[in-house]
Amino acid sequence: QICLIHFIKRIMPPNRKRATIECTNLHEYLKNLPQEILDSLYNHPATCLAVFRELPALAKQLIVRLLYIEQAIPQAVVTSWISHQYQSQSKKTQETLTSLRIWRETNMHGGLTAWSLNPTFRANLKMALAGGGQPWTMSAYLEKDPRARDVTFLDNYASERWETVLHYMVASSQQAGISEDASNTLLQSGLMARDQHQDNAPVITRSGFQFLLMDRSSQVWYFILQYLNSVSERGMSLVECLAFLFQLSFSQLGKDYSTDGMSESLLTFLQHLREFGLVYQRRRTSGRFYPTRLALNIASGDTKAKLAAEPTEGYIVVETNYRVYAYTDSSLQLALIGLFSEMVYRFPNMTVALITRDSVRQAFRGGITANQIITFLNQHAHQKMLLNGVSQLPPTVSDQIRLWEQERERFTFTDGVLYNQFLSQTDYETVKNYADQLGCIVWTCDERRTIVVSQEGHNSVRRFWRQNSKR
Secondary structure, three states, X not given: OOEEEEEOOOOOOHHHOOOOOOOOOHHHHHHXXXXXXXXXXXXXXXXXXHHHHOOOHHXXXXXXXXXXXXXXXXXXXXXXXXXXXXXXXXXHHHHHXXXXXXXXXXXXXXXXXXXXXXXXXXXXXXXXXXXXXXOOOOOEOOOOOOOOOOHHHHHHHHHHHHHHHHHHHHOOOOOOOOOHHHHHHHHHOOXXXXXXXXXXXXXXXXXXXXXXXXXXXXXXXXXXXXXXXXXXXXXXXXXXXXXXHHHHHOOOOOOXXXXXXXXXXXXXXXXXXXXXXXXXXXXHHHOEEEEOOOOOOOOOOOHHHXXXXXXXXXXXXXXXXXXXXXXXXXXXXXXXXXXXXXXXXXXXXXXXXXXXXXXXXXXXXXXXXXXXXXXHHHHOEOHHHEEOOEEOOXXXXXXXXXXXXXXXXXXXXXXXXXXXXXXXXXXXXXXXXXXXXXXXXXXXXXXXXXXXXXXXXXXXXXXXXXXHHOO
């Protein structure tokens, strides 16, 4: 006889559970869309070009070779195009192209399996790459704008509008200007939640703390994805909104575009993008708009390239004694530093803060990780802290922050099942050896004839014991 007891089936305490938010890339987002929406998106050349741009290098090679072949190609032929050293990437590439519905598996005469390129994707990608057909880019405004806006103005406008959203999240004094749509998006995405103890006022959540320390381009992409999840409830078309976003990503910074031909729902979407800082429009009836830097390459996974294009200037100096000098008067930037440090002095253009064990642990309880704090300090390092363009954050500080995080991870919680009360040593050894072969043993004690196996291996071990115990 054997006694099975569920062992240490405990959930990690809420303050230690790592529920991190992930910024889904373009392909992962499109894979989760319904089939009919994805097929409709491929009717727009801008979408096809954006998807093609983000494909792995091997996938791009295959698509270019198949682009002008109007018939299905045997899979064996496609495989022969790939050299032996890249065969390991071939399977992943095939899965990516299949899940994105760029090609599909079909059967040829004679029973050969083949790949057939999506005809809609082929036609619109050819149009985007080689031209022809109807213009797929946004139409430029023909008349010269008497109040034209330059790149500097657009950058300042985009930064001001986006920081308004971040100000609202950190509950700083500058909360004016936040739109109802932006507020609802923050609540629906879980970045903020209503607090019953504060008259249902929106307060920042753990996910919101992590969101604040993300880089600007990742923040915008994550926020827009959360907004797109609710466009159907707003009476707008998801396909139309996504296609317009892809068109924006290929626009030219500092150039104005016309709103002629836009539907009413698309004009509403444009106003929402205006509130978020992705486009500038002097008035809704002006008939023209300017895409800002936030909208360019919005769906691109090349984060480093996007960050390099953003005109950012570092303002943080960190010393080995854990003091942080912030050369800024922005209340938002100071609020972000205050998430993981204690403010010591405040001057008109400089603030002194101190990174302490208590302040960092408070940030950890809010869901912020050590890597996010270190990344934030590196991204906003003052030019005096840079060597060949690379931040020289003192190793003493970065290592100590990680050590403080490890203090909260002294225990590792594992779900498992306890096997004990074996009638003989032979029974114990039989079960132990089988579990060891499966690699599912969590802990054993030979003196007490006790075994703990993982939850994944429990069913196999139980089935094995039942079969052997009947012999």
